[in-house]
Amino acid sequence: MTPATFSTHEVLNQSPPFVDVDLFALDRPLAEAVAANGGASAQKELSEFGQHWGSAAMAERGRLANENTPKLRTFDSRGNRRDEVEFHPAYHELMARSAHAGLHNSTWAADGKPAGGAAEVARAAKFYMAAGVETGHLCPVTMTRASVAALATQPDVLAKTMPVIATRAYDPAFAPWPTKRGMTLGMGMTEKQGGTDVRSNMTRAERDGSAYRITGHKWFMSAPMCDAFLVLAQADGGLTCFFMPRFKPDGSVNAIQFQRLKDKLGNRSNASSEVEFVGAYGELVGEEGKGIRTIIQMVQLTRQDCAIASAGLMRSGLAHALHHARHRSVFQKHLADQPLMQVVLSDMALHVEASIALVMRLCRSFDRAPHDHSEAAYMRLLTPAIKYWVCKSAPSFLYEAMECLGGNGYVEEGILARHYRESPVNAIWEGSGNVMCLDVLRALSREVEAATAILQGLARETAGLPGALDAAAFIGTAFRRPDSERVARLAVEKLSLLAAAAALNPISPRHAELFAGTRLAENHASMYGAVDLARDDITRLLDRALPS
Numbered sequence: 001m002t003p004a005t006f007s008t009h010e011v012l013n014q015s016p017p018f019v020d021v022d023l024f025a026l027d028r029p030l031a032e033a034v035a036a037n038g039g040a041s042a043q044k045e046l047s048e049f050g051q052h053w054g055s056a057a058m059a060e061r062g063r064l065a066n067e068n069t070p071k072l073r074t075f076d077s078r079g080n081r082r083d084e085v086e087f088h089p090a091y092h093e094l095m096a097r098s099a100h101a102g103l104h105n106s107t108w109a110a111d112g113k114p115a116g117g118a119a120e121v122a123r124a125a126k127f128y129m130a131a132g133v134e135t136g137h138l139c140p141v142t143m144t145r146a147s148v149a150a151l152a153t154q155p156d157v158l159a160k161t162m163p164v165i166a167t168r169a170y171d172p173a174f175a176p177w178p179t180k181r182g183m184t185l186g187m188g189m190t191e192k193q194g195g196t197d198v199r200s201n202m203t204r205a206e207r208d209g210s211a212y213r214i215t216g217h218k219w220f221m222s223a224p225m226c227d228a229f230l231v232l233a234q235a236d237g238g239l240t241c242f243f244m245p246r247f248k249p250d251g252s253v254n255a256i257q258f259q260r261l262k263d264k265l266g267n268r269s270n271a272s273s274e275v276e277f278v279g280a281y282g283e284l285v286g287e288e289g290k291g292i293r294t295i296i297q298m299v300q301l302t303r304q305d306c307a308i309a310s311a312g313l314m315r316s317g318l319a320h321a322l323h324h325a326r327h328r329s330v331f332q333k334h335l336a337d338q339p340l341m342q343v344v345l346s347d348m349a350l351h352v353e354a355s356i357a358l359v360m361r362l363c364r365s366f367d368r369a370p371h372d373h374s375e376a377a378y379m380r381l382l383t384p385a386i387k388y389w390v391c392k393s394a395p396s397f398l399y400e401a402m403e404c405l406g407g408n409g410y411v412e413e414g415i416l417a418r419h420y421r422e423s424p425v426n427a428i429w430e431g432s433g434n435v436m437c438l439d440v441l442r443a444l445s446r447e448v449e450a451a452t453a454i455l456q457g458l459a460r461e462t463a464g465l466p467g468a469l470d471a472a473a474f475i476g477t478a479f480r481r482p483d484s485e486r487v488a489r490l491a492v493e494k495l496s497l498l499a500a501a502a503a504l505n506p507i508s509p510r511h512a513e514l515f516a517g518t519r520l521a522e523n524h525a526s527m528y529g530a531v532d533l534a535r536d537d538i539t540r541l542l543d544r545a546l547p548s
């Protein structure tokens with residue numbers, strides 16, 4: 001590209017935009033993690049996806065959808081309720097592209113059963129790449145895909161909605177879902193007095209013929225233009241899950257009244273509402289009183305997606321940082337050739353490589369869980385642990401990636417400022433950090449035998465790696481302590497690190513050794529790059545992360 005010339009200077013030494021690239025072909029750790037977990041046959045499809053999502057046009061859509069945030073139109077000009085949220089066309093484009101690629105449904109067969117094969121792994125690879133481009137719109141995408149697991153407890157509702165969920169069309173029309181080409185679903189659990197503690201929900205559900213009338217509020221209900229929501233409310237039999245469409249079966253608008261949209265740190269392209277249900281129409285999903293058990297089927301999947309998306313955000317941060325460092329010269333040398341920058345970038349590359357190996361291993365367990373007890377146990381135990389570790393590591397990682405670009409990293413025109421603001425949310429929603437640790441403790445105490453077998457398996461898979469034996473021993477005893485909550489964060493972090501080393505070992509034994517050596521044998525310093533890596537290791541890590 002010819003440098004631009006101003007009357008006072010030429011623009012020199014700026015890195016070109018990291019666009020019009022194949023996000024899959026450039027990401028060897030991703031391709032190898034996909035292949036190692038059963039997804040080798042998806043390579044062509046993933047490369048097509050990677051080229052499309054790596055285009056300058058998609059990056060521009062991401063920028064526009066975040067700069068032009070959704071607007072709540074509560075009333076029309078005559079004072080009638082409207083309760084619609086308007087989005088920029090770029091948001092709709094992103095939704096359409098994600099739907100076209102099946103991000104909202106490809107893990108399900110047309111009848112709502114798990115699709116089988118490596119559907120989870122292949123979809124996760126796409127979700128990961130999409131998250132690196134624009135994350136906010138993925139909220140309704142992930143909720144739609146996850147809702148099928150909860151709807152499965154109510155076969156009649158599943159049977160009627162699945163034909164519309166199963167299409168790859170995105171239909172933004174504000175119209176009754178049965179008339180649409182495609183539909184999205186959201187989720188309403190959190191109330192003012194409690195988000196984690198949903199048992200404190202005050203929203204009431206009264207029987208009305210074969211349906212229910214629901215009255216109350218939700219303090220956070222994201223993606224309010226979804227066609228229907230899975231909502232928790234107190235029925236006579238206790239806390240219960242309901243299917244609440246935007247339109248009633250007679251075609252009139254349901255009594256879902258939005259109060260305002262949240263003014264959020266990040267996640268700006270996505271709308272999150274405060275809402276009141278004024279005797280809104282709802283249909284039962286699952287049994288009365290079994291609301292938590294029903295909706296947890298959905299939440300398990302949204303937690304999985306939080307980990308995938310956070311890994312994708314970090315990958316994008318790494319790729320932008322490395323790309324910049326290879327083009328930017330400081331003191332007559334490219335940043336990427338400065339020894340201190342090399343060690344920062346390679347330590348970050350190691351973190352991403354382990355994260356994607358771990359996330360794909362988790363997705364394999366989702367693929368196999370329906371037919372394999374031990375994979376199902378791995379999925380139950382490791383989902384909260386991996387959500388905890390991957391999501392909570394993202395903000396500090398993205399801060400470091402931002403700093404690799406210097407001042408350019410900090411301004412809103414680049415993608416890293418947006419990624420940084422986005423990154424904390426995946427740790428907060430769908431079960432915050434402590435809640436994930438408590439979930440791991442619960443899974444361990446409920447399934448002692450299965451958990452012991454998983455720990456033994458991880459110990460076997462990491463045999464000989466530095467620090468692995470001690471970590472496995474610590475985890476085994478920490479969870480049995482009467483005061484296990486006090487060491488739960490330490491134990492869950494070690495469990496995730498051990499599982500990451502185990503997932504990385506068959507893909508890249510040398511990198512598993514480096515990962516264990518810097519994270520299990522020693523406590524990793526709080527800053528990236530505060531490690532002692534050999535020159536050959538640095539070169540290999542960076543070449544794998546982004547071919548030069």
Ligand SMILES: Cc1cc2nc3c(=O)[nH]c(=O)nc-3n(C[C@H](O)[C@H](O)[C@H](O)COP(=O)(O)OP(=O)(O)OC[C@H]3O[C@@H](n4cnc5c(N)ncnc54)[C@H](O)[C@@H]3O)c2cc1C
Pocket residue numbers: 186187188189190193194195196197220221222223264267272425428429430431432433434435438
């Ligand atoms: C952008 C955004 C969008 C959201 N969208 C939705 C949505 O669509 N639908 C929906 O239902 N909700 C949504 N939420 C709400 C979200 O799921 C909750 O905020 C989250 O579950 C935490 O609940 P809370 O805010 O009530 O915090 P609390 O439940 O009050 O928790 C506060 C802190 O206490 C910790 N904690 C809780 N219990 C314990 C314990 N026993 N021991 C130690 N620590 C504990 C938690 O880890 C957390 O750090 C959204 C939130 C955000 C930020």
